[in-house]
Amino acid sequence: MTTETSLKRATEILAPFSKGNANPETNRLDVDIEASDLPAATSALMRNQWGYLSAITPTDLGKEMNKLEVIYHFCEGAAITSLRIHLPREDQPDIPSISDQIPVASFFERELGEMLGVHVVGTPDSSRLFLPDDWPDRVYPLREDFSVEQAAPVVPRATLPEIGRVGNKFTVPIGPQHPALKEPGHFEFSVDGEIITGARMRLGYVHRGIEKATEKRNWIQNLYLLERICGICSHTHTSAYAMGVEKLAQVEVPRRAQAIREIIAGLERIHSHLLWLGVAAHEAGFDTLFMYSWRDRETVMDLLETLTGNRVNYSIIVLGGVKHDIAAEHSRSIHTALDYLEERIRYYLHIVTTDASFLQRTRGIGTMTLEEARHFGALGPTARASGLERDVRIDAPYGAYHYFPVSLITGENGDLEARFEVRMKELLVTCFTIRTLVDNLPPGELAVRFPRKIPAGETISRVEAPRGEAFYYIKSGGGESPLRIKIRTPSLCNWTSVLNKAVGHQLADVPMLIAGMDPCFSCNDRMITVRRKNDLQTFSWSQIREYGIRKYAAVRELK
Amino acid sequence: MRIGSMYKDIVKSFFSPPVTENYPLEKPKTAERFRGRLHFDPTKCSGCNLCSKDCPANALEIIILDRAAKRFVARYNIDRCAYCGQCIQSCRFKCITMPGDDWELAALTTEKFTAYYGKDDDVASLMDKLTNPAPVPLPEG
């Protein structure tokens, strides 16, 4: 189905609810609806199997327009339908929840509630997602009149919410400090012996306030700010941002630059998947595989250093093109490195599919059927391992993927072993793509002139990060800084599947389940500024003991 | 299904030297494009300040002592710099380079992290101005 037919179908489906339609870009349809029509519109789209919910963008339109805007983005292939809802600009206006139809929406609605101050009626979980416990009530960071001084910390609540209140079961906290987690996040699993009976999670521990920070920096500075959202998906964030801004400025990037961007994206995918392989093996207790895959990762990092100037956070993209070229000697070193890497990747694929002790930990664990993957809104290799064919590079090709496409890799069983297999096979495809690109680099310039002021408008760009689809909504007001940037990273969508699948498995499987979806906590937490003037809460040693004793006293009562 | 699929690697590694680099006894060779500490050439600078406007970390500032006589001093914060290289792109006169061999920047005190680049007498006069500010004229009457 082409993009036009998809959009036409969406227009028909949403005709009963629409207050006004618009086509801001060739692949986008904007439909204004009333807040009360939202559940009906969503169920109409779901009934007709039109796409999946990709992101929810909360925006404050400002005092002049005196409205709040919430946009629900649904994506099918390259077509994007956005349901726009306007709410009065008061404290906690109502909007109905759609979590009963789309489970992943509960994460987005938590974010909506705490960041914009919208009351989502009927959402199953309205606790805080990103903001800390001691954030003052009624202070909404995404509102226009938010200032840093308002975020003075209140007296911290001494007990963690809902510890041990899940019936009579034992609660095991994993995080924020835990050897299994490479980045902080908080999971609470209630266990009965070794079997898990319930799961909750909290994010926001590496919350740095990036979305609001982009509004104060000019378009060029934001390139580097957004790159540092994450260490291993950095290139995809810059790509998505640059693509969006170039669309707004109506600048066409030369083909050579697009090809170089795709080469670096492929190398980043190799980097990311090798890192993930090591981390997942370490979680399983297979330290040898961890050491060897990270040793081979050094090859790809050295290659990236030769090509771009840095091992992590490559900074090769500028608005309008790329910074560095790939010359003949570089293509020779790329081929040599890829020869070595391909051999090692094939070896790792062989190991994860045949090693008996490793298969004991991965085969048949965390099985997610195709229907469940679709229902939970899974993205990336986690979804593809269940057979769900979702890959932005193929559904909605961007950049050089129009001329140098990749093939889709899916798995069948949907268990952990399938996820390992899918990622390793993806890498083999990526190596082939990189070789083709390097041998057939189109001639041309590296970068074109780019205006400093971007014309007003909004745009949506999606790229396929190593973990899934990254969604960028960029709104410009015609100035030197963006008005609003909304970033939805893939890891946020995959948490629902992990939490639901964890119930019924053993505690020992939990680190593998979490690692199986390749979580990137830094990608998750980027919402609103947390830089407070006096945010140093220094505890003396005895104070920390006091705090800990009070906390554990609550647990002891449970025993 | 086999037990111990990694035996080949294990046996091979037992008889070969480890891959760990013995830093600081052996220093690794960085790539040519690697972005190390910033170097500024004041002779080509025109004082447009585009580099400092575009710096995402506010690490670079061109202090204009005398625009007509082309006396510029760059104040560079080594600790704030993100080593992204945008200043190199923004500068039209190629005053800025980030050579790949100057990357051992750790220091025990923070004074070393603010560097001033310029012609020697320019830097000297700036230092003089900073340490001995011009006296504020007393109000009349």
Added chain:
Amino acid sequence: MNIISSLISLMFFPAGISLILSGMLYEWADRKLVARFQNRIGPRWFQPLADTIKLLSKEEIKPHGVNNLLFYGLPIVALSGALTAALYTPVIGLTPTYSFQGDLIVALYLLSLLTMCTGLAGWNGASRFSIIGATRSLTQLFAYEAPFLLALLGPAMAAGTWMIKDVSTYAESHWMFISQPVGFVVALIGLMGKLELPPFDAPEAETEIVAGALTEYSGRGLALFHIGKSVELVVAISLVTAFYLGGIGNPLVFLLKTLIILLFMSTLQSMLTRLRIDQTVGIWWRFGALLALLQILVIVLLKGWLS
């Protein structure tokens, strides 16, 4: 004279300080081997000694609400169990200091005392992770103890005695790893279970339950448990070597044989993933126990047929 020589053998040689030091050497050898298998450099020879000294000098933090006696006493009991077991086993290839009929059972019991103290310490620790670690520790104890005991019983039955010294003397002339191969394999794998080495290290799975039963320990208590584990390493390896690989004899040759067993264990460590606790128990009770029983049956039949 007797008392003084007893004291010397208890405190300095072959038990006591020299045992602790040789435990650290064995631990170093294990870590170095695993590192080399993973293409790394590995620690220098004095690393375990430095670790122990550092732990002994750190502050000991007692969690609130634990039983004082158990908290401070359990590490001491665990270490003394391991050290006492050394008195009956031929460590470093010398004849055991003390022997009596039935000391095989006593020595094995003293080695299990270490695991039981770990389990009790975990329960006492009262944090989520230590309780789960203690449960896993004791579950694993129930799993491997029977097959391991049976595997060591095989040579004892062949020698017709319950005294370790006599079994070792018998083993010098009869190389039992050839005559009882199944028992040898079970003993080796049981050794890895006893020492909680990967793939049987579910009780101290770092990525699941932080540090298992010993999560709440720090400083001196942790140092004593740590030393106890390395002493257990030496004692258990010596026992298996003495029984299966040709008894005592030349101390240097004995050392070499123990190092060969250590090499084998390090190789297995690097090649396998950590098993879940239910998979560990499943393997032991299905394969381990059956194989060991089979071996005992064969020995009984052979002995009856030969005599």
